[in-house]
Amino acid sequence: MTAPAASPPLAVPGVLATAWLVARKDLLIEFRTRSAFLAAVVFALIAVVIFRFSSDPTAVAPIDLAPGVLWVIFVFSGLLGLHRSFGVEHADRAMDGLLAAPVSREALFLGKALANLAFVAAVQIVAIPAVALFYDLPVGGGVLLGILLVAALAAVGLVAVGTLFSAMTGNTRLAELLLPMLALPFFVPVVTPAAMATARLLAGRPMAEMAGLLRMLGAFDVIFVVACTLAFPFTLED
């Protein structure tokens, strides 16, 4: 074995490099197992079908239901992935290996959040066409791009809050129950403007009417990402 004193110097990765390492590792694990993604996609598709056929289209137009359905699906399918995020770290105390490494806790949080963002985006890529198909949504003429923009903005805030609470609850016996209980109230300020913006997009209203909602989403993204990144190290103590 190499003598410690003679070892080449270590070039410890910076915040962004560490975040990328952690995110890549999480995505590789999810790609290998596909357990959370498949569960989230199956949930999303089943929910789309149930919501579609449980309402009377002559009483409420499908286009009026679609924004609510879309965001309920995003939130709950996203929770499936968020729950798994720290589950893999606690399975064999791999989290201890991460925390013992010479990298900042904030970088670890950003890495986990980045992987969760990719997960939620992948679920959205499946769910949005499914909702558009079943609810016969007018997604041409920039509407789809608008929905993708709103979904991307909202996903950042949801993932930041969800990742933090996943870290807090991941090592508890009631994680499946605690994560939604803690995270859902904090999702409201993100989901409400996102659903309102989606409804206006589908109604064909001009973009100017959505500017305030998009600014609100952006503001909550900044607040949640900064606050959750700074709070994350405090969730790690025994």
Place this chain on the structure above:
Amino acid sequence: MAAPSELHAPAAAPAPPPALEADGLRRAFGPRRAVDGVSFALAPGECLALFGPNGAGKTTTLRMLAGLLSPTAGEARVDGRPIAKDEAVRARVGLISHHAMLYAALTAQENVAFAARLYGVADPEGAARASLERMRVLERADTPVRRLSRGLQQRVSIARAMVHDPRVVLLDEPFTGLDDAGARALTGALTTLKAAGAALVLVTHNLVEGLALATRVAVMRDGAFVLDRPRAAVEDVAFAAEYRALFGVG
């Protein structure tokens, strides 16, 4: 006034700080004091074997030394730098536990290379292969960890902890699950590390394994050291008898 020869004499170089130092470590969980004033210092090449019954505070002490747990009071230092406040100093520490700390869906090579990248090792893939080779598990490098036996997982875990050639190695029951070959590989790796100047803290219930590597022996009970002696002052049979008298085991 000092004589001229004294004025021009070169100043004596300050003594280097210990490789690892625990300075009055305390940790409470609510009203319970898990660790209550643990202090010791290890020079490079020293190995402290830490014995004690379950709940004595050994693992809590080790977690504070690794920077995983903040002390309620006191400080742990590596090369004179506080590990709780200085994340860069954690690059000098390796942690081995009876938990494998591995990702089941990744291969042995991927697990060790991931750790190497986190520690900034220059050639992570090559260092991972070399570390797996040292633990005699290289032939299973491309096997997902979930398909390895408990003993092989432990060897991979040790390879992960040593991939960056740490100056301080903290071991919590590292022989758990290892077969004879694995135990020999670990003992060999630790002996080489020690000879190369690494400081080791070995928490174990196994007196034979602990005494084989130790240069210093300590026993914990109720969060404090109740015995702390150089290895040379410990006679194996007498120590085993003393340990049995203290705890009724050993």
